[in-house]
Amino acid sequence: xxxxxxxxxxxxxxxxxxxxxxxxxxxxxxxxxxxxxxxxxxxxxxxxxxxxxxxxxxxxxxxxxxxxxxxxxxxxxxxxxxxxxxxxxxxxxxxxxxxxxxxxxxxxxxxxxxxxxxxxxxxxxxxxxxxxxxxxxxxxxxxxxxxxxxxxxxxxxxxxxxxxxxxxxxxxxxxxxxxxxxxxxxxxxxxxxxxxxxxxxxxxxxxxxxxxxxxxxxxxxxxxxxxxxxxxxxxxxxxxxxxxxxxxxxxxxxxxxxxx
Numbered sequence: 001x002x003x004x005x006x007x008x009x010x011x012x013x014x015x016x017x018x019x020x021x022x023x024x025x026x027x028x029x030x031x032x033x034x035x036x037x038x039x040x041x042x043x044x045x046x047x048x049x050x051x052x053x054x055x056x057x058x059x060x061x062x063x064x065x066x067x068x069x070x071x072x073x074x075x076x077x078x079x080x081x082x083x084x085x086x087x088x089x090x091x092x093x094x095x096x097x098x099x100x101x102x103x104x105x106x107x108x109x110x111x112x113x114x115x116x117x118x119x120x121x122x123x124x125x126x127x128x129x130x131x132x133x134x135x136x137x138x139x140x141x142x143x144x145x146x147x148x149x150x151x152x153x154x155x156x157x158x159x160x161x162x163x164x165x166x167x168x169x170x171x172x173x174x175x176x177x178x179x180x181x182x183x184x185x186x187x188x189x190x191x192x193x194x195x196x197x198x199x200x201x202x203x204x205x206x207x208x209x210x211x212x213x214x215x216x217x218x219x220x221x222x223x224x225x226x227x228x229x230x231x232x233x234x235x236x237x238x239x240x241x242x243x244x245x246x247x248x249x250x251x252x253x254x255x256x257x258x259x260x
Contacts, residue, residue, distance in 0.1 A: 024216045028146055031139045038144050045148035049110050053156055060105050061160035064097060065089070065167025073175060082176065089168045090187035095195050098161040100247055103206035106153060107239040111214035114145055115235035118218025119228040127219070142219060146211035153207030154200055194254075202250035209246055213239040 068089055076082045118141060121127050130137040169183040217235040221227045 020220075021212070021216055024219075025212055027138065028143060028212065031136070032143050032147065034139075038140050041140060041144045042147055045144050046152055049106075049145075049148050050152035050155060053106060053109060053152075054159065056109060057102055057105060057156050057160045058163045060101060061098065061162075061164035062167040064101060065093065065164035065169075066171055068092065068097070068164075069168040069171040073171070085172060085176075086168075086178075086183050086186035087190035090165060090190055091195060093161055093164045093168075094191060095199050096247075096251075098164055099157045099199050099203050099206065100243070102157045102160040103153065103203070103210065103243050104240055106149070106156060106207075107210050107243060108236055110149060111210050111217075111235040111239040112232040114211065114214030115218040115221075116228055116232040118142075118215060119221035119231035122219065122221045123225055123228060138219075142215045145215055146208060149211030149214075150204055150207040153210065154203040157199070157203045157206075198250060198254040202247065205246050205250065206243055209242050210239050213242060 069085065072088065073082060073085060076085055076088075118127075121141070127137045127141070130140070165184070165187060169178075169180050172178040172183055173180060214235045217231040217238070221231040223230070
């Protein structure tokens with residue numbers, strides 16, 4: 001009986017949190033469309049989330065390109081299809097691997113950072129002080145951060161894809177004597193408009209999800225200083241799970257358009 005009651009409470013809390021997160025998203029759109037807009041803070045957040053994530057995304061993308069090519073090359077050689085390596089790697093990275101891995105990396109770095117930062121401000125009553133002083137903390141703290149992640153993640157995905165393809169081309173150049181020009185020409189010939197558009201569009205949704213979850217967990221942080229760590233941790237876990245849900249929906253919708 002106790003197990004049933006505990007399961008009921010967990011399910012009930014799950015749906016309550018979904019409702020609160022949905023209301024948080026609706027509030028974001030309402031505040032984002034109303035002036036005044038915090039352009040200086042938005043630019044600062046874009047720099048903080050974009051520029052400072054370049055090294056991490058670049059190193060991750062480069063290693064993914066190396067590993068994917070090294071692991072796939074022996075199998076393709078058995079079937080005499082090693083010439084299809086640029087096509088396979090290029091389409092895999094651009095359509096799925098690049099956006100998802102970059103989003104997960106950013107969820108670990110950005111979502112946790114936002115959750116910890118806003119959680120600390122909530123615990124130390126800085127957000128309450130902003131409300132008392134007449135400032136709109138939601139617009140200044142939440143809207144700018146969600147907008148920044150939404151705008152920056154597609155750029156980070158493009159950068160990560162480029163570096164990953166360069167890593168793959170490096171392996172092909174050393175192992176198969178394929179020039180960089182030939183490799184990238186083959187990749188661009190294999191890619192179609194339908195490969196680039198869905199990957200780019202879902203990157204915006206990935207960024208929005210990361211910013212939304214990070215801000216939500218931090219903005220409603222509770223239980224004192226211990227809640228800051230909980231907010232940062234749950235922000236990463238929740239954002240990562242939601243990224244897979246968003247990715248599934250994006251692939252499902254794009255597949256419908258392909259059939260049409």
